[in-house]
Amino acid sequence: xxxxxxxxxxxxxxxxxxxxxxxxxxxxxxxxxxxxxxxxxxxxxxxxxxxxxxxxxxxxxxxxxxxxxxxxxxxxxxxxxxxxxxxxxxxxxxxxxxxxxxxxxxxxxxxxxxxxxxxxxxxxxxxxxxxxxxxxxxxxxxxxxxxxxxxxxxxxxxxxxxxxxxxxxxxxxxxxxxxxxxxxxxxxxxxxxxxxxxxxxxxxxxxxxxxxxxxxxxxxxxxxxxxxxxxxxxxxxxxxxxxxxxxxxxxxxxxxxxxxxxxxxxxxxxxxxxxxxxxxxxxxxxxxxxxxxxxxxxxxxxxxxxxxxxxxxxxxxxxxxxxxxxxxxxxxxxxxxxxxxxxxxxxxxxxxxxxxxxxxxxxxxxxxxxxxxxxxxxxxxxxxxxxxxxxxxxxxx
DNA sequence: TATTCGTGGTC
DNA sequence: TGACCAAGAAT
Numbered sequence: 001x002x003x004x005x006x007x008x009x010x011x012x013x014x015x016x017x018x019x020x021x022x023x024x025x026x027x028x029x030x031x032x033x034x035x036x037x038x039x040x041x042x043x044x045x046x047x048x049x050x051x052x053x054x055x056x057x058x059x060x061x062x063x064x065x066x067x068x069x070x071x072x073x074x075x076x077x078x079x080x081x082x083x084x085x086x087x088x089x090x091x092x093x094x095x096x097x098x099x100x101x102x103x104x105x106x107x108x109x110x111x112x113x114x115x116x117x118x119x120x121x122x123x124x125x126x127x128x129x130x131x132x133x134x135x136x137x138x139x140x141x142x143x144x145x146x147x148x149x150x151x152x153x154x155x156x157x158x159x160x161x162x163x164x165x166x167x168x169x170x171x172x173x174x175x176x177x178x179x180x181x182x183x184x185x186x187x188x189x190x191x192x193x194x195x196x197x198x199x200x201x202x203x204x205x206x207x208x209x210x211x212x213x214x215x216x217x218x219x220x221x222x223x224x225x226x227x228x229x230x231x232x233x234x235x236x237x238x239x240x241x242x243x244x245x246x247x248x249x250x251x252x253x254x255x256x257x258x259x260x261x262x263x264x265x266x267x268x269x270x271x272x273x274x275x276x277x278x279x280x281x282x283x284x285x286x287x288x289x290x291x292x293x294x295x296x297x298x299x300x301x302x303x304x305x306x307x308x309x310x311x312x313x314x315x316x317x318x319x320x321x322x323x324x325x326x327x328x329x330x331x332x333x334x335x336x337x338x339x340x341x342x343x344x345x346x347x348x349x350x351x352x353x354x355x356x357x358x359x360x361x362x363x364x365x366x367x368x369x370x371x372x373x374x375x376x377x378x379x380x381x382x383x384x385x386x387x388x389x390x391x392x393x394x395x396x397x
Numbered sequence: 398t399a400t401t402c403g404t405g406g407t408c
Numbered sequence: 409t410g411a412c413c414a415a416g417a418a419t
Contacts, residue, residue: 056415057415058416060414060416061414061415061416061417062402062403062417063405063414063415064404064405064406064415065414065415067404067414099403099404099405101402102402102404102416103402104417108418135418136416136417136418138417138418141416144415156415159413159414159415159416160415176398203415206415207414207415212412212413212414213412243411272401274402274403314403314404315403316403316404317403352403353404354403399419401417401419402416402417402419406412406414407412407413408411408412
């Protein structure tokens, strides 16, 4: 912006920024020394594989490097090329993605691979615009792939870039304005040489030095140019919007077991929360607790349903879920919609983490005769309280 | 522009 | 332990 333009036309003064080329060179030197060896990164001097760059960038959306690494390795081992991924079943992709979250990414990943295989000769577009047209690729990811895989002078602005530049230039406006300012500044900072390395360096800097809290400014190659550091604003920037409180939603899950020990599972709808994933059947998730009288008619199979003590609590991005589990055994499979699956075979299904919790809870509760089922369906006690006294089922709320 | 999308780690 | 945070996209 203004201050940067001034900095590019005058020689650098302490804390007043420096020409873009000088900033880029200093950071690239830092990067060459501190560069992390990640499985999707090309070795120095080698060109990056667009497939690996794309796959890693999708996985890294709102997800940490440490979490992504094992998933990335598993995907590459199983589907070495984008064509291999395109020919895979969506279910197998969702299965490999289970536990990583934001499952729309996996659905769009598969769809995108299909487009590239069927319409683009298994070649990724090498321009930002071409990449942006693909499913699951937004402004950030298009710029990241263009810069990292194809050496284009694009400016991928993620949370790291936003934070680093907000501090470097002491951007104190509200978040929306800062995003716009950062977009402009990022374009001006992008070097013509090694743009991919440069932006990866900024992201590494943000992840390891210019951290959200407790930035290690003594280690920062840009400390001499950082206006936030000069003004004592590093902890305050970037300004964050206040978070809204998470509402609590309530649901009942039905743990239906047949005479062979198989448990009833079903597939969730393709769209929406946990779309396409497998789940334990249950009621809808609503904002007030369920009573047994309300829930029992919704059971997938008729039977003697008993409420298990305790429950399952899971935090999603925008709400908390409290699930009560009703269990029934020796059921007759009959006309139940879904698939009967033995717990030891659950690994064959794409179960999201919340459903793994339900399974763990039900298996543990049913394996403990000393902790009999209870009747109440309602808010789940926090962990700090001990097991509640058991009561007989059918006593209502 | 604001909301809807998971999960695990950190302090 | 709750609140925040992480290489965002789609609608």
